[in-house]
Amino acid sequence: MRGYAGKFSEIDLSSGDAKDVRFSEEALRLYLGGRGLATKILWDALGKRWEAVDPLGPENILTVLAGPLTGYYAGGRMCISGKSPLTLGIVGSTIAGEHSIDMRCAGYDGLIVKGRAEKPVYILVTDGRVEIRDASHVWGKDRIDTYRILTKEGLGLLEERSPGTREWKEPSILHIGPAGERMSRVTAVQTKWTHGAGYGGYGALMGSKNLKAVLFKGMGPLPDAWDMERTPGGSTGGGAAALAAGLSFLSLGSDIGGSIRLPAHFCGVYGHKTSLNVVPRKGHTPVSPYSPPMLPVVGPLARSPGDLRLALQVIGGPDMDAVAFSWSLPPERRERFSDYRLGYVLDHPTCPVSSEVREVTAAAIESIRGAGADLVEGWPEGVDPVKQYGTYRFLLAGHYAALLRDEDVEEARRRAEDQDGSYEVVLALAQTAPHREFLRAQRERVEAREAWGRYFEERDAFLLPVSFLPAFPHDHSQPFYGRVLATPEGPRRYEELMFWISFATLTGLPATVAPIGRTRKGLPVGIQIMGPHLEDATTIGVAEKMAEVTGGFEPPEGYSA
Amino acid sequence: MLAEEPIWIMRELQRCSGCRMCEIACSLHHEGRIWPEASRVRVFMFVPGVDFPHLCTQCHDYPCVEACPVEALSVDDDTSAVIVDREKCTSCGACVTACPGRVPFLHPGDGKATICDLCGGDPECVKICQEGNWDVLRVVERTEEHSYKLYARRPGEVTEQLVKILFGERGEELI
Numbered sequence: 001m002r003g004y005a006g007k008f009s010e011i012d013l014s015s016g017d018a019k020d021v022r023f024s025e026e027a028l029r030l031y032l033g034g035r036g037l038a039t040k041i042l043w044d045a046l047g048k049r050w051e052a053v054d055p056l057g058p059e060n061i062l063t064v065l066a067g068p069l070t071g072y073y074a075g076g077r078m079c080i081s082g083k084s085p086l087t088l089g090i091v092g093s094t095i096a097g098e099h100s101i102d103m104r105c106a107g108y109d110g111l112i113v114k115g116r117a118e119k120p121v122y123i124l125v126t127d128g129r130v131e132i133r134d135a136s137h138v139w140g141k142d143r144i145d146t147y148r149i150l151t152k153e154g155l156g157l158l159e160e161r162s163p164g165t166r167e168w169k170e171p172s173i174l175h176i177g178p179a180g181e182r183m184s185r186v187t188a189v190q191t192k193w194t195h196g197a198g199y200g201g202y203g204a205l206m207g208s209k210n211l212k213a214v215l216f217k218g219m220g221p222l223p224d225a226w227d228m229e230r231t232p233g234g235s236t237g238g239g240a241a242a243l244a245a246g247l248s249f250l251s252l253g254s255d256i257g258g259s260i261r262l263p264a265h266f267c268g269v270y271g272h273k274t275s276l277n278v279v280p281r282k283g284h285t286p287v288s289p290y291s292p293p294m295l296p297v298v299g300p301l302a303r304s305p306g307d308l309r310l311a312l313q314v315i316g317g318p319d320m321d322a323v324a325f326s327w328s329l330p331p332e333r334r335e336r337f338s339d340y341r342l343g344y345v346l347d348h349p350t351c352p353v354s355s356e357v358r359e360v361t362a363a364a365i366e367s368i369r370g371a372g373a374d375l376v377e378g379w380p381e382g383v384d385p386v387k388q389y390g391t392y393r394f395l396l397a398g399h400y401a402a403l404l405r406d407e408d409v410e411e412a413r414r415r416a417e418d419q420d421g422s423y424e425v426v427l428a429l430a431q432t433a434p435h436r437e438f439l440r441a442q443r444e445r446v447e448a449r450e451a452w453g454r455y456f457e458e459r460d461a462f463l464l465p466v467s468f469l470p471a472f473p474h475d476h477s478q479p480f481y482g483r484v485l486a487t488p489e490g491p492r493r494y495e496e497l498m499f500w501i502s503f504a505t506l507t508g509l510p511a512t513v514a515p516i517g518r519t520r521k522g523l524p525v526g527i528q529i530m531g532p533h534l535e536d537a538t539t540i541g542v543a544e545k546m547a548e549v550t551g552g553f554e555p556p557e558g559y560s561a
Numbered sequence: 562m563l564a565e566e567p568i569w570i571m572r573e574l575q576r577c578s579g580c581r582m583c584e585i586a587c588s589l590h591h592e593g594r595i596w597p598e599a600s601r602v603r604v605f606m607f608v609p610g611v612d613f614p615h616l617c618t619q620c621h622d623y624p625c626v627e628a629c630p631v632e633a634l635s636v637d638d639d640t641s642a643v644i645v646d647r648e649k650c651t652s653c654g655a656c657v658t659a660c661p662g663r664v665p666f667l668h669p670g671d672g673k674a675t676i677c678d679l680c681g682g683d684p685e686c687v688k689i690c691q692e693g694n695w696d697v698l699r700v701v702e703r704t705e706e707h708s709y710k711l712y713a714r715r716p717g718e719v720t721e722q723l724v725k726i727l728f729g730e731r732g733e734e735l736i
Contacts, residue, residue, distance in 0.1 A: 166666030
């Protein structure tokens, strides 16, 4: 499984043996991360006679485990577990520090420590090698002396083994103090002087095994996670990537600028931007529900349209405070896919769709036509995409104006005078516009919604691209709006990501994103299904029926459904 | 953005929190993955809480370049950084021991000498340190007046100095 080095060390302190062990892909997946896997290891080994196991006896097991993403960016928590000397249950007690990264760089995802050493020992973990060494000289020492002595000793050992190659960095150290040695059931496993895995009393478990410390020094890279080159999109990028990898079955996101739809498209999962005010935004951060209820919505991401529907039934409804009324949404418009009257566009000159996305979208449209759905190409009558995009950008920029400080507004006023057509100026103009400008945009918004409403009297749903390109490589070399995105047809501006998602946000209409295939390079492509106001069941329904024609969610290579 | 003039990475070591984002940024840039021991800037912590980054200072007399028996090391005309020709390098380690601060190291992957190249004038470690507002690393203009060699010190020496700053006289007991 990606993210894991794949190897754990099982150490028997009674016999002094250490051997490498592995877990099946299924086990790593089912019992994800340190806490999960610790529970499986402990239950498999001790579950049948749990009550009889003395937590301070040699048969108890100490687990020191990392997860598949431990060390990615500045995260380094390791999970210490075992039968807890304090609670007699299983506690996942985590501890932050370099030890977890050093352990993974040494090629291990975790240690499983059994038995009891006759004399005080420490464990030294280096690249692919686990040793048990005498610790008599540090037994009884406090944290400061233990650290001082073992750091020097570790550095000496490393230099001895590979002299003159580098100034050696210190090994990372997990250790216990005198209280742990004496098996006080409230002692932590410690690192440095002040970091501890304090829950569960696992310091006593280390003490009971005569294990004073564990030293780690790994020289390798972290195990590869999935494709780190490209963005999963945002803002619910983590949620969408987790769904694609099968780490979860449901994610919630908010969407004002494509925050549900873009990640769903980039990661090849389903996402649903709800009709305005169908899901309460109470509790949503950072923008409070007291912001104008005009653009942002909350909605689900999932691996199937059925899960989207289920999620919507759970999270949808009037605000908790709205005791005076209840509501229900209209049912799906059609029972059979062939009865659906759909419209679509593949492109627009203001934001041309790259060949790699267009190819996949055009193929999906042909499959849908082949399935017998009534399909008409072209923008709805009365819908001016360029004008609607402009109104959307104005309202979006203004949405955040309420959060600005007075000095920011002054700065925006100065910036607005530049008139250079850049997005920054569009932003500045919108943030400093007089109220009548806002009311004008508001009217344009209502007109846009009416135009789409008339279209949906004749048609059931409208298909359009989510974005002009698939997941693109990370690039922070320029400020936000100076960034350039590469397509086979040439460079594009970052802000263009806002074009295709703008129509549903401006009008408050529902839009479901459904995966429809992969580009030639294997990157997922989604399609946006816009529908009539409050008829979320229809866009989700179209996505569900479409899956039989265009294929549904496909897990990434190496992952199971 | 490339600096017009040669740059130097100024360092205020006692500000370092030990977050190690510089190692991550450096190894992502040079190795395409997170690889702390292959990072050209390495954070040492011989005493808990006394973390600091260790990186090339570009001495005016470049003892590492002088020491290389096969001329694998050279100085970049534009940036003043030491450039390693990995084809020529024989992994002898002469540059490691020639450096008064023992900053170069043999790469844990291919065993070749590895030294900060200033990212061609736009160092990633500085950007990420600034992003976090730690301000340990800063880009300044490189001038002829300074003796940059003063910054080429072994981590042990640096630690001794830092613990005294941070803990006073008691610091000596911690090393």
